[in-house]
Amino acid sequence: MAAEPLLQVRDVARRFGGIVALDGVSLDVPAGIVFGLIGPNGSGKTTLLNIITGFVRADRGTVSFDGRPIRGLPSYRIARLGLSRTFQSSRCPQRMTVMENMLLAAANQSGESLGAAILQFRRVRAEERANLERAREILATVNLAAKVDELAGNLSGGQKKLLSLAQALMSEPKLILLDEPVAGVNPILVQEIGSVIRSLCDAGRNFLIVEHNMSFxxxxxxxxxxxxxxxxxxxxxxxxxLARENVLRAYLARPTAEAPA
Ligand SMILES: Nc1ncnc2c1ncn2[C@@H]1O[C@H](COP(=O)(O)OP(=O)(O)O)[C@@H](O)[C@H]1O
Ligand SMILES: [Mg+2]
Structure with missing residues (x-):
């Protein structure tokens, strides 16, 4: 018998007014692999990530994570169960350092709002030596060790993506959802982000990745x-x-997206 999938999506649907964003999607994401979710612009990828992580409600269907139903839970509770994510565009406060952003992520994951986390930042900083250690280790694994004291705003686009990934890792998640982790990133760093993800996967992390870059x-x-x-x-x-005819056709119908070929 096959092992229970880490993430199980069943018949999930969602409309926005007259637009059908998701029309009965079922998906199993097993543990131990890097799973990619692709599709032309507007095909519903971000909406699905938002439903899985509790940022958007599904109209119908079920989502289970690690054997537990999670549909309808608030996003912070889903995060606490071990499901962590990044966003399509960086949400890091640009005038805080890389390390401060990492500690902020740790505070956020304890269920505080971003605003409360910022207000309590000094106290949090004094309290959380363990987080500091952990943040250093994680920054080293994503090749940002040299940038610890750099302002987030001074990082390149690709380094910001690595910082988002590092922040997502702060909670020791069982599954990490990445929304377009290499969009707008230069080709050298695209390769670097890919190999960071591969080594994290080899070290036992699981990934669900939405991305347009087909070589990635x-x-x-x-x-x-x-x-x-x-x-x-x-x-x-x-x-x-990526060689299937219906997949190529779907991309050709929307010429703005990067085609698989
Ligand atoms: N909050 C929203 N309000 C209205 N329409 C939305 C909203 N979010 C997504 N949509 C629509 O749902 C469809 C799927 O969007 P999205 O999930 O962002 O696609 P993708 O990430 O694949 O590009 C699109 O037609 C989009 O315009
Ligand atoms: Mg999207």
């Missing part, structure tokens, strides 16, 4: 699922899935 997907993901207009149209190994 091929190089980084063990398995990939394709959304098109709110429906899952393909799933399997990246090279095989």
């Amino acid at each position: 997907i091929r190089a980084t993901c063990d398995r990939v699922a394709v959304l098109d207009t709110g429906r899952l149209i393909a799933e399997g190994e990246p090279d095989e899935v």
Whole structure:
């Protein structure tokens, strides 16, 4: 018998007014792999991540994580169960240092609002030596050790993505959801982010990644699922899935997105 998937999505649907963003999506994300979720612009990828992490409510369907139903739970409770995420655009306070942003992430994950976390920042800083140690270790694993005292605003686009990943790792998550981790990142750093993710996966972290960069997907993901207009149209190994005719057609129908070929 196959092991229980780490994340199980069943028949999830969501409309925004007249727009059907998700139209009955079912998906199993097993443990131990890097799982890619791709699809043309507007196909529902971010909405699905938002539903999984409790930022948007589903109209119907179920989501289970690590064997527990999580649909309808507030986002901070889902995060505490071990499901951590990054956002499409960086939300780091730009005038705080890399280390301060890491400590802020730790404070946030304890369920405080961002505002409360900032207000209590000095006290938090005094209290959390363990977090400081942990943050240093994580920054080293994502190749940001030299940037500890740099202002977040001075990092390159790719380094900001690495910082978001590092922040997501602060809570020791069982599954990390990354929304476009290499969008707008230069090719050298794209490769670096890919190999950081691969080594984290080898070290036991699990990933669900939404991304448009197909060479990154091929190089980084063990398995990939394709959304098109709110429906899952393909799933399997990246090279095989990206060569399927219906997948190519879905991308060709929306020429703004990067096509798989
Ligand atoms: N908060 C919202 N209000 C209205 N429409 C939305 C909202 N969020 C997403 N949509 C619509 O739902 C569809 C899917 O969007 P999204 O999940 O962001 O797609 P993707 O991440 O694949 O580009 C799009 O048509 C988008 O315009
Ligand atoms: Mg999106």
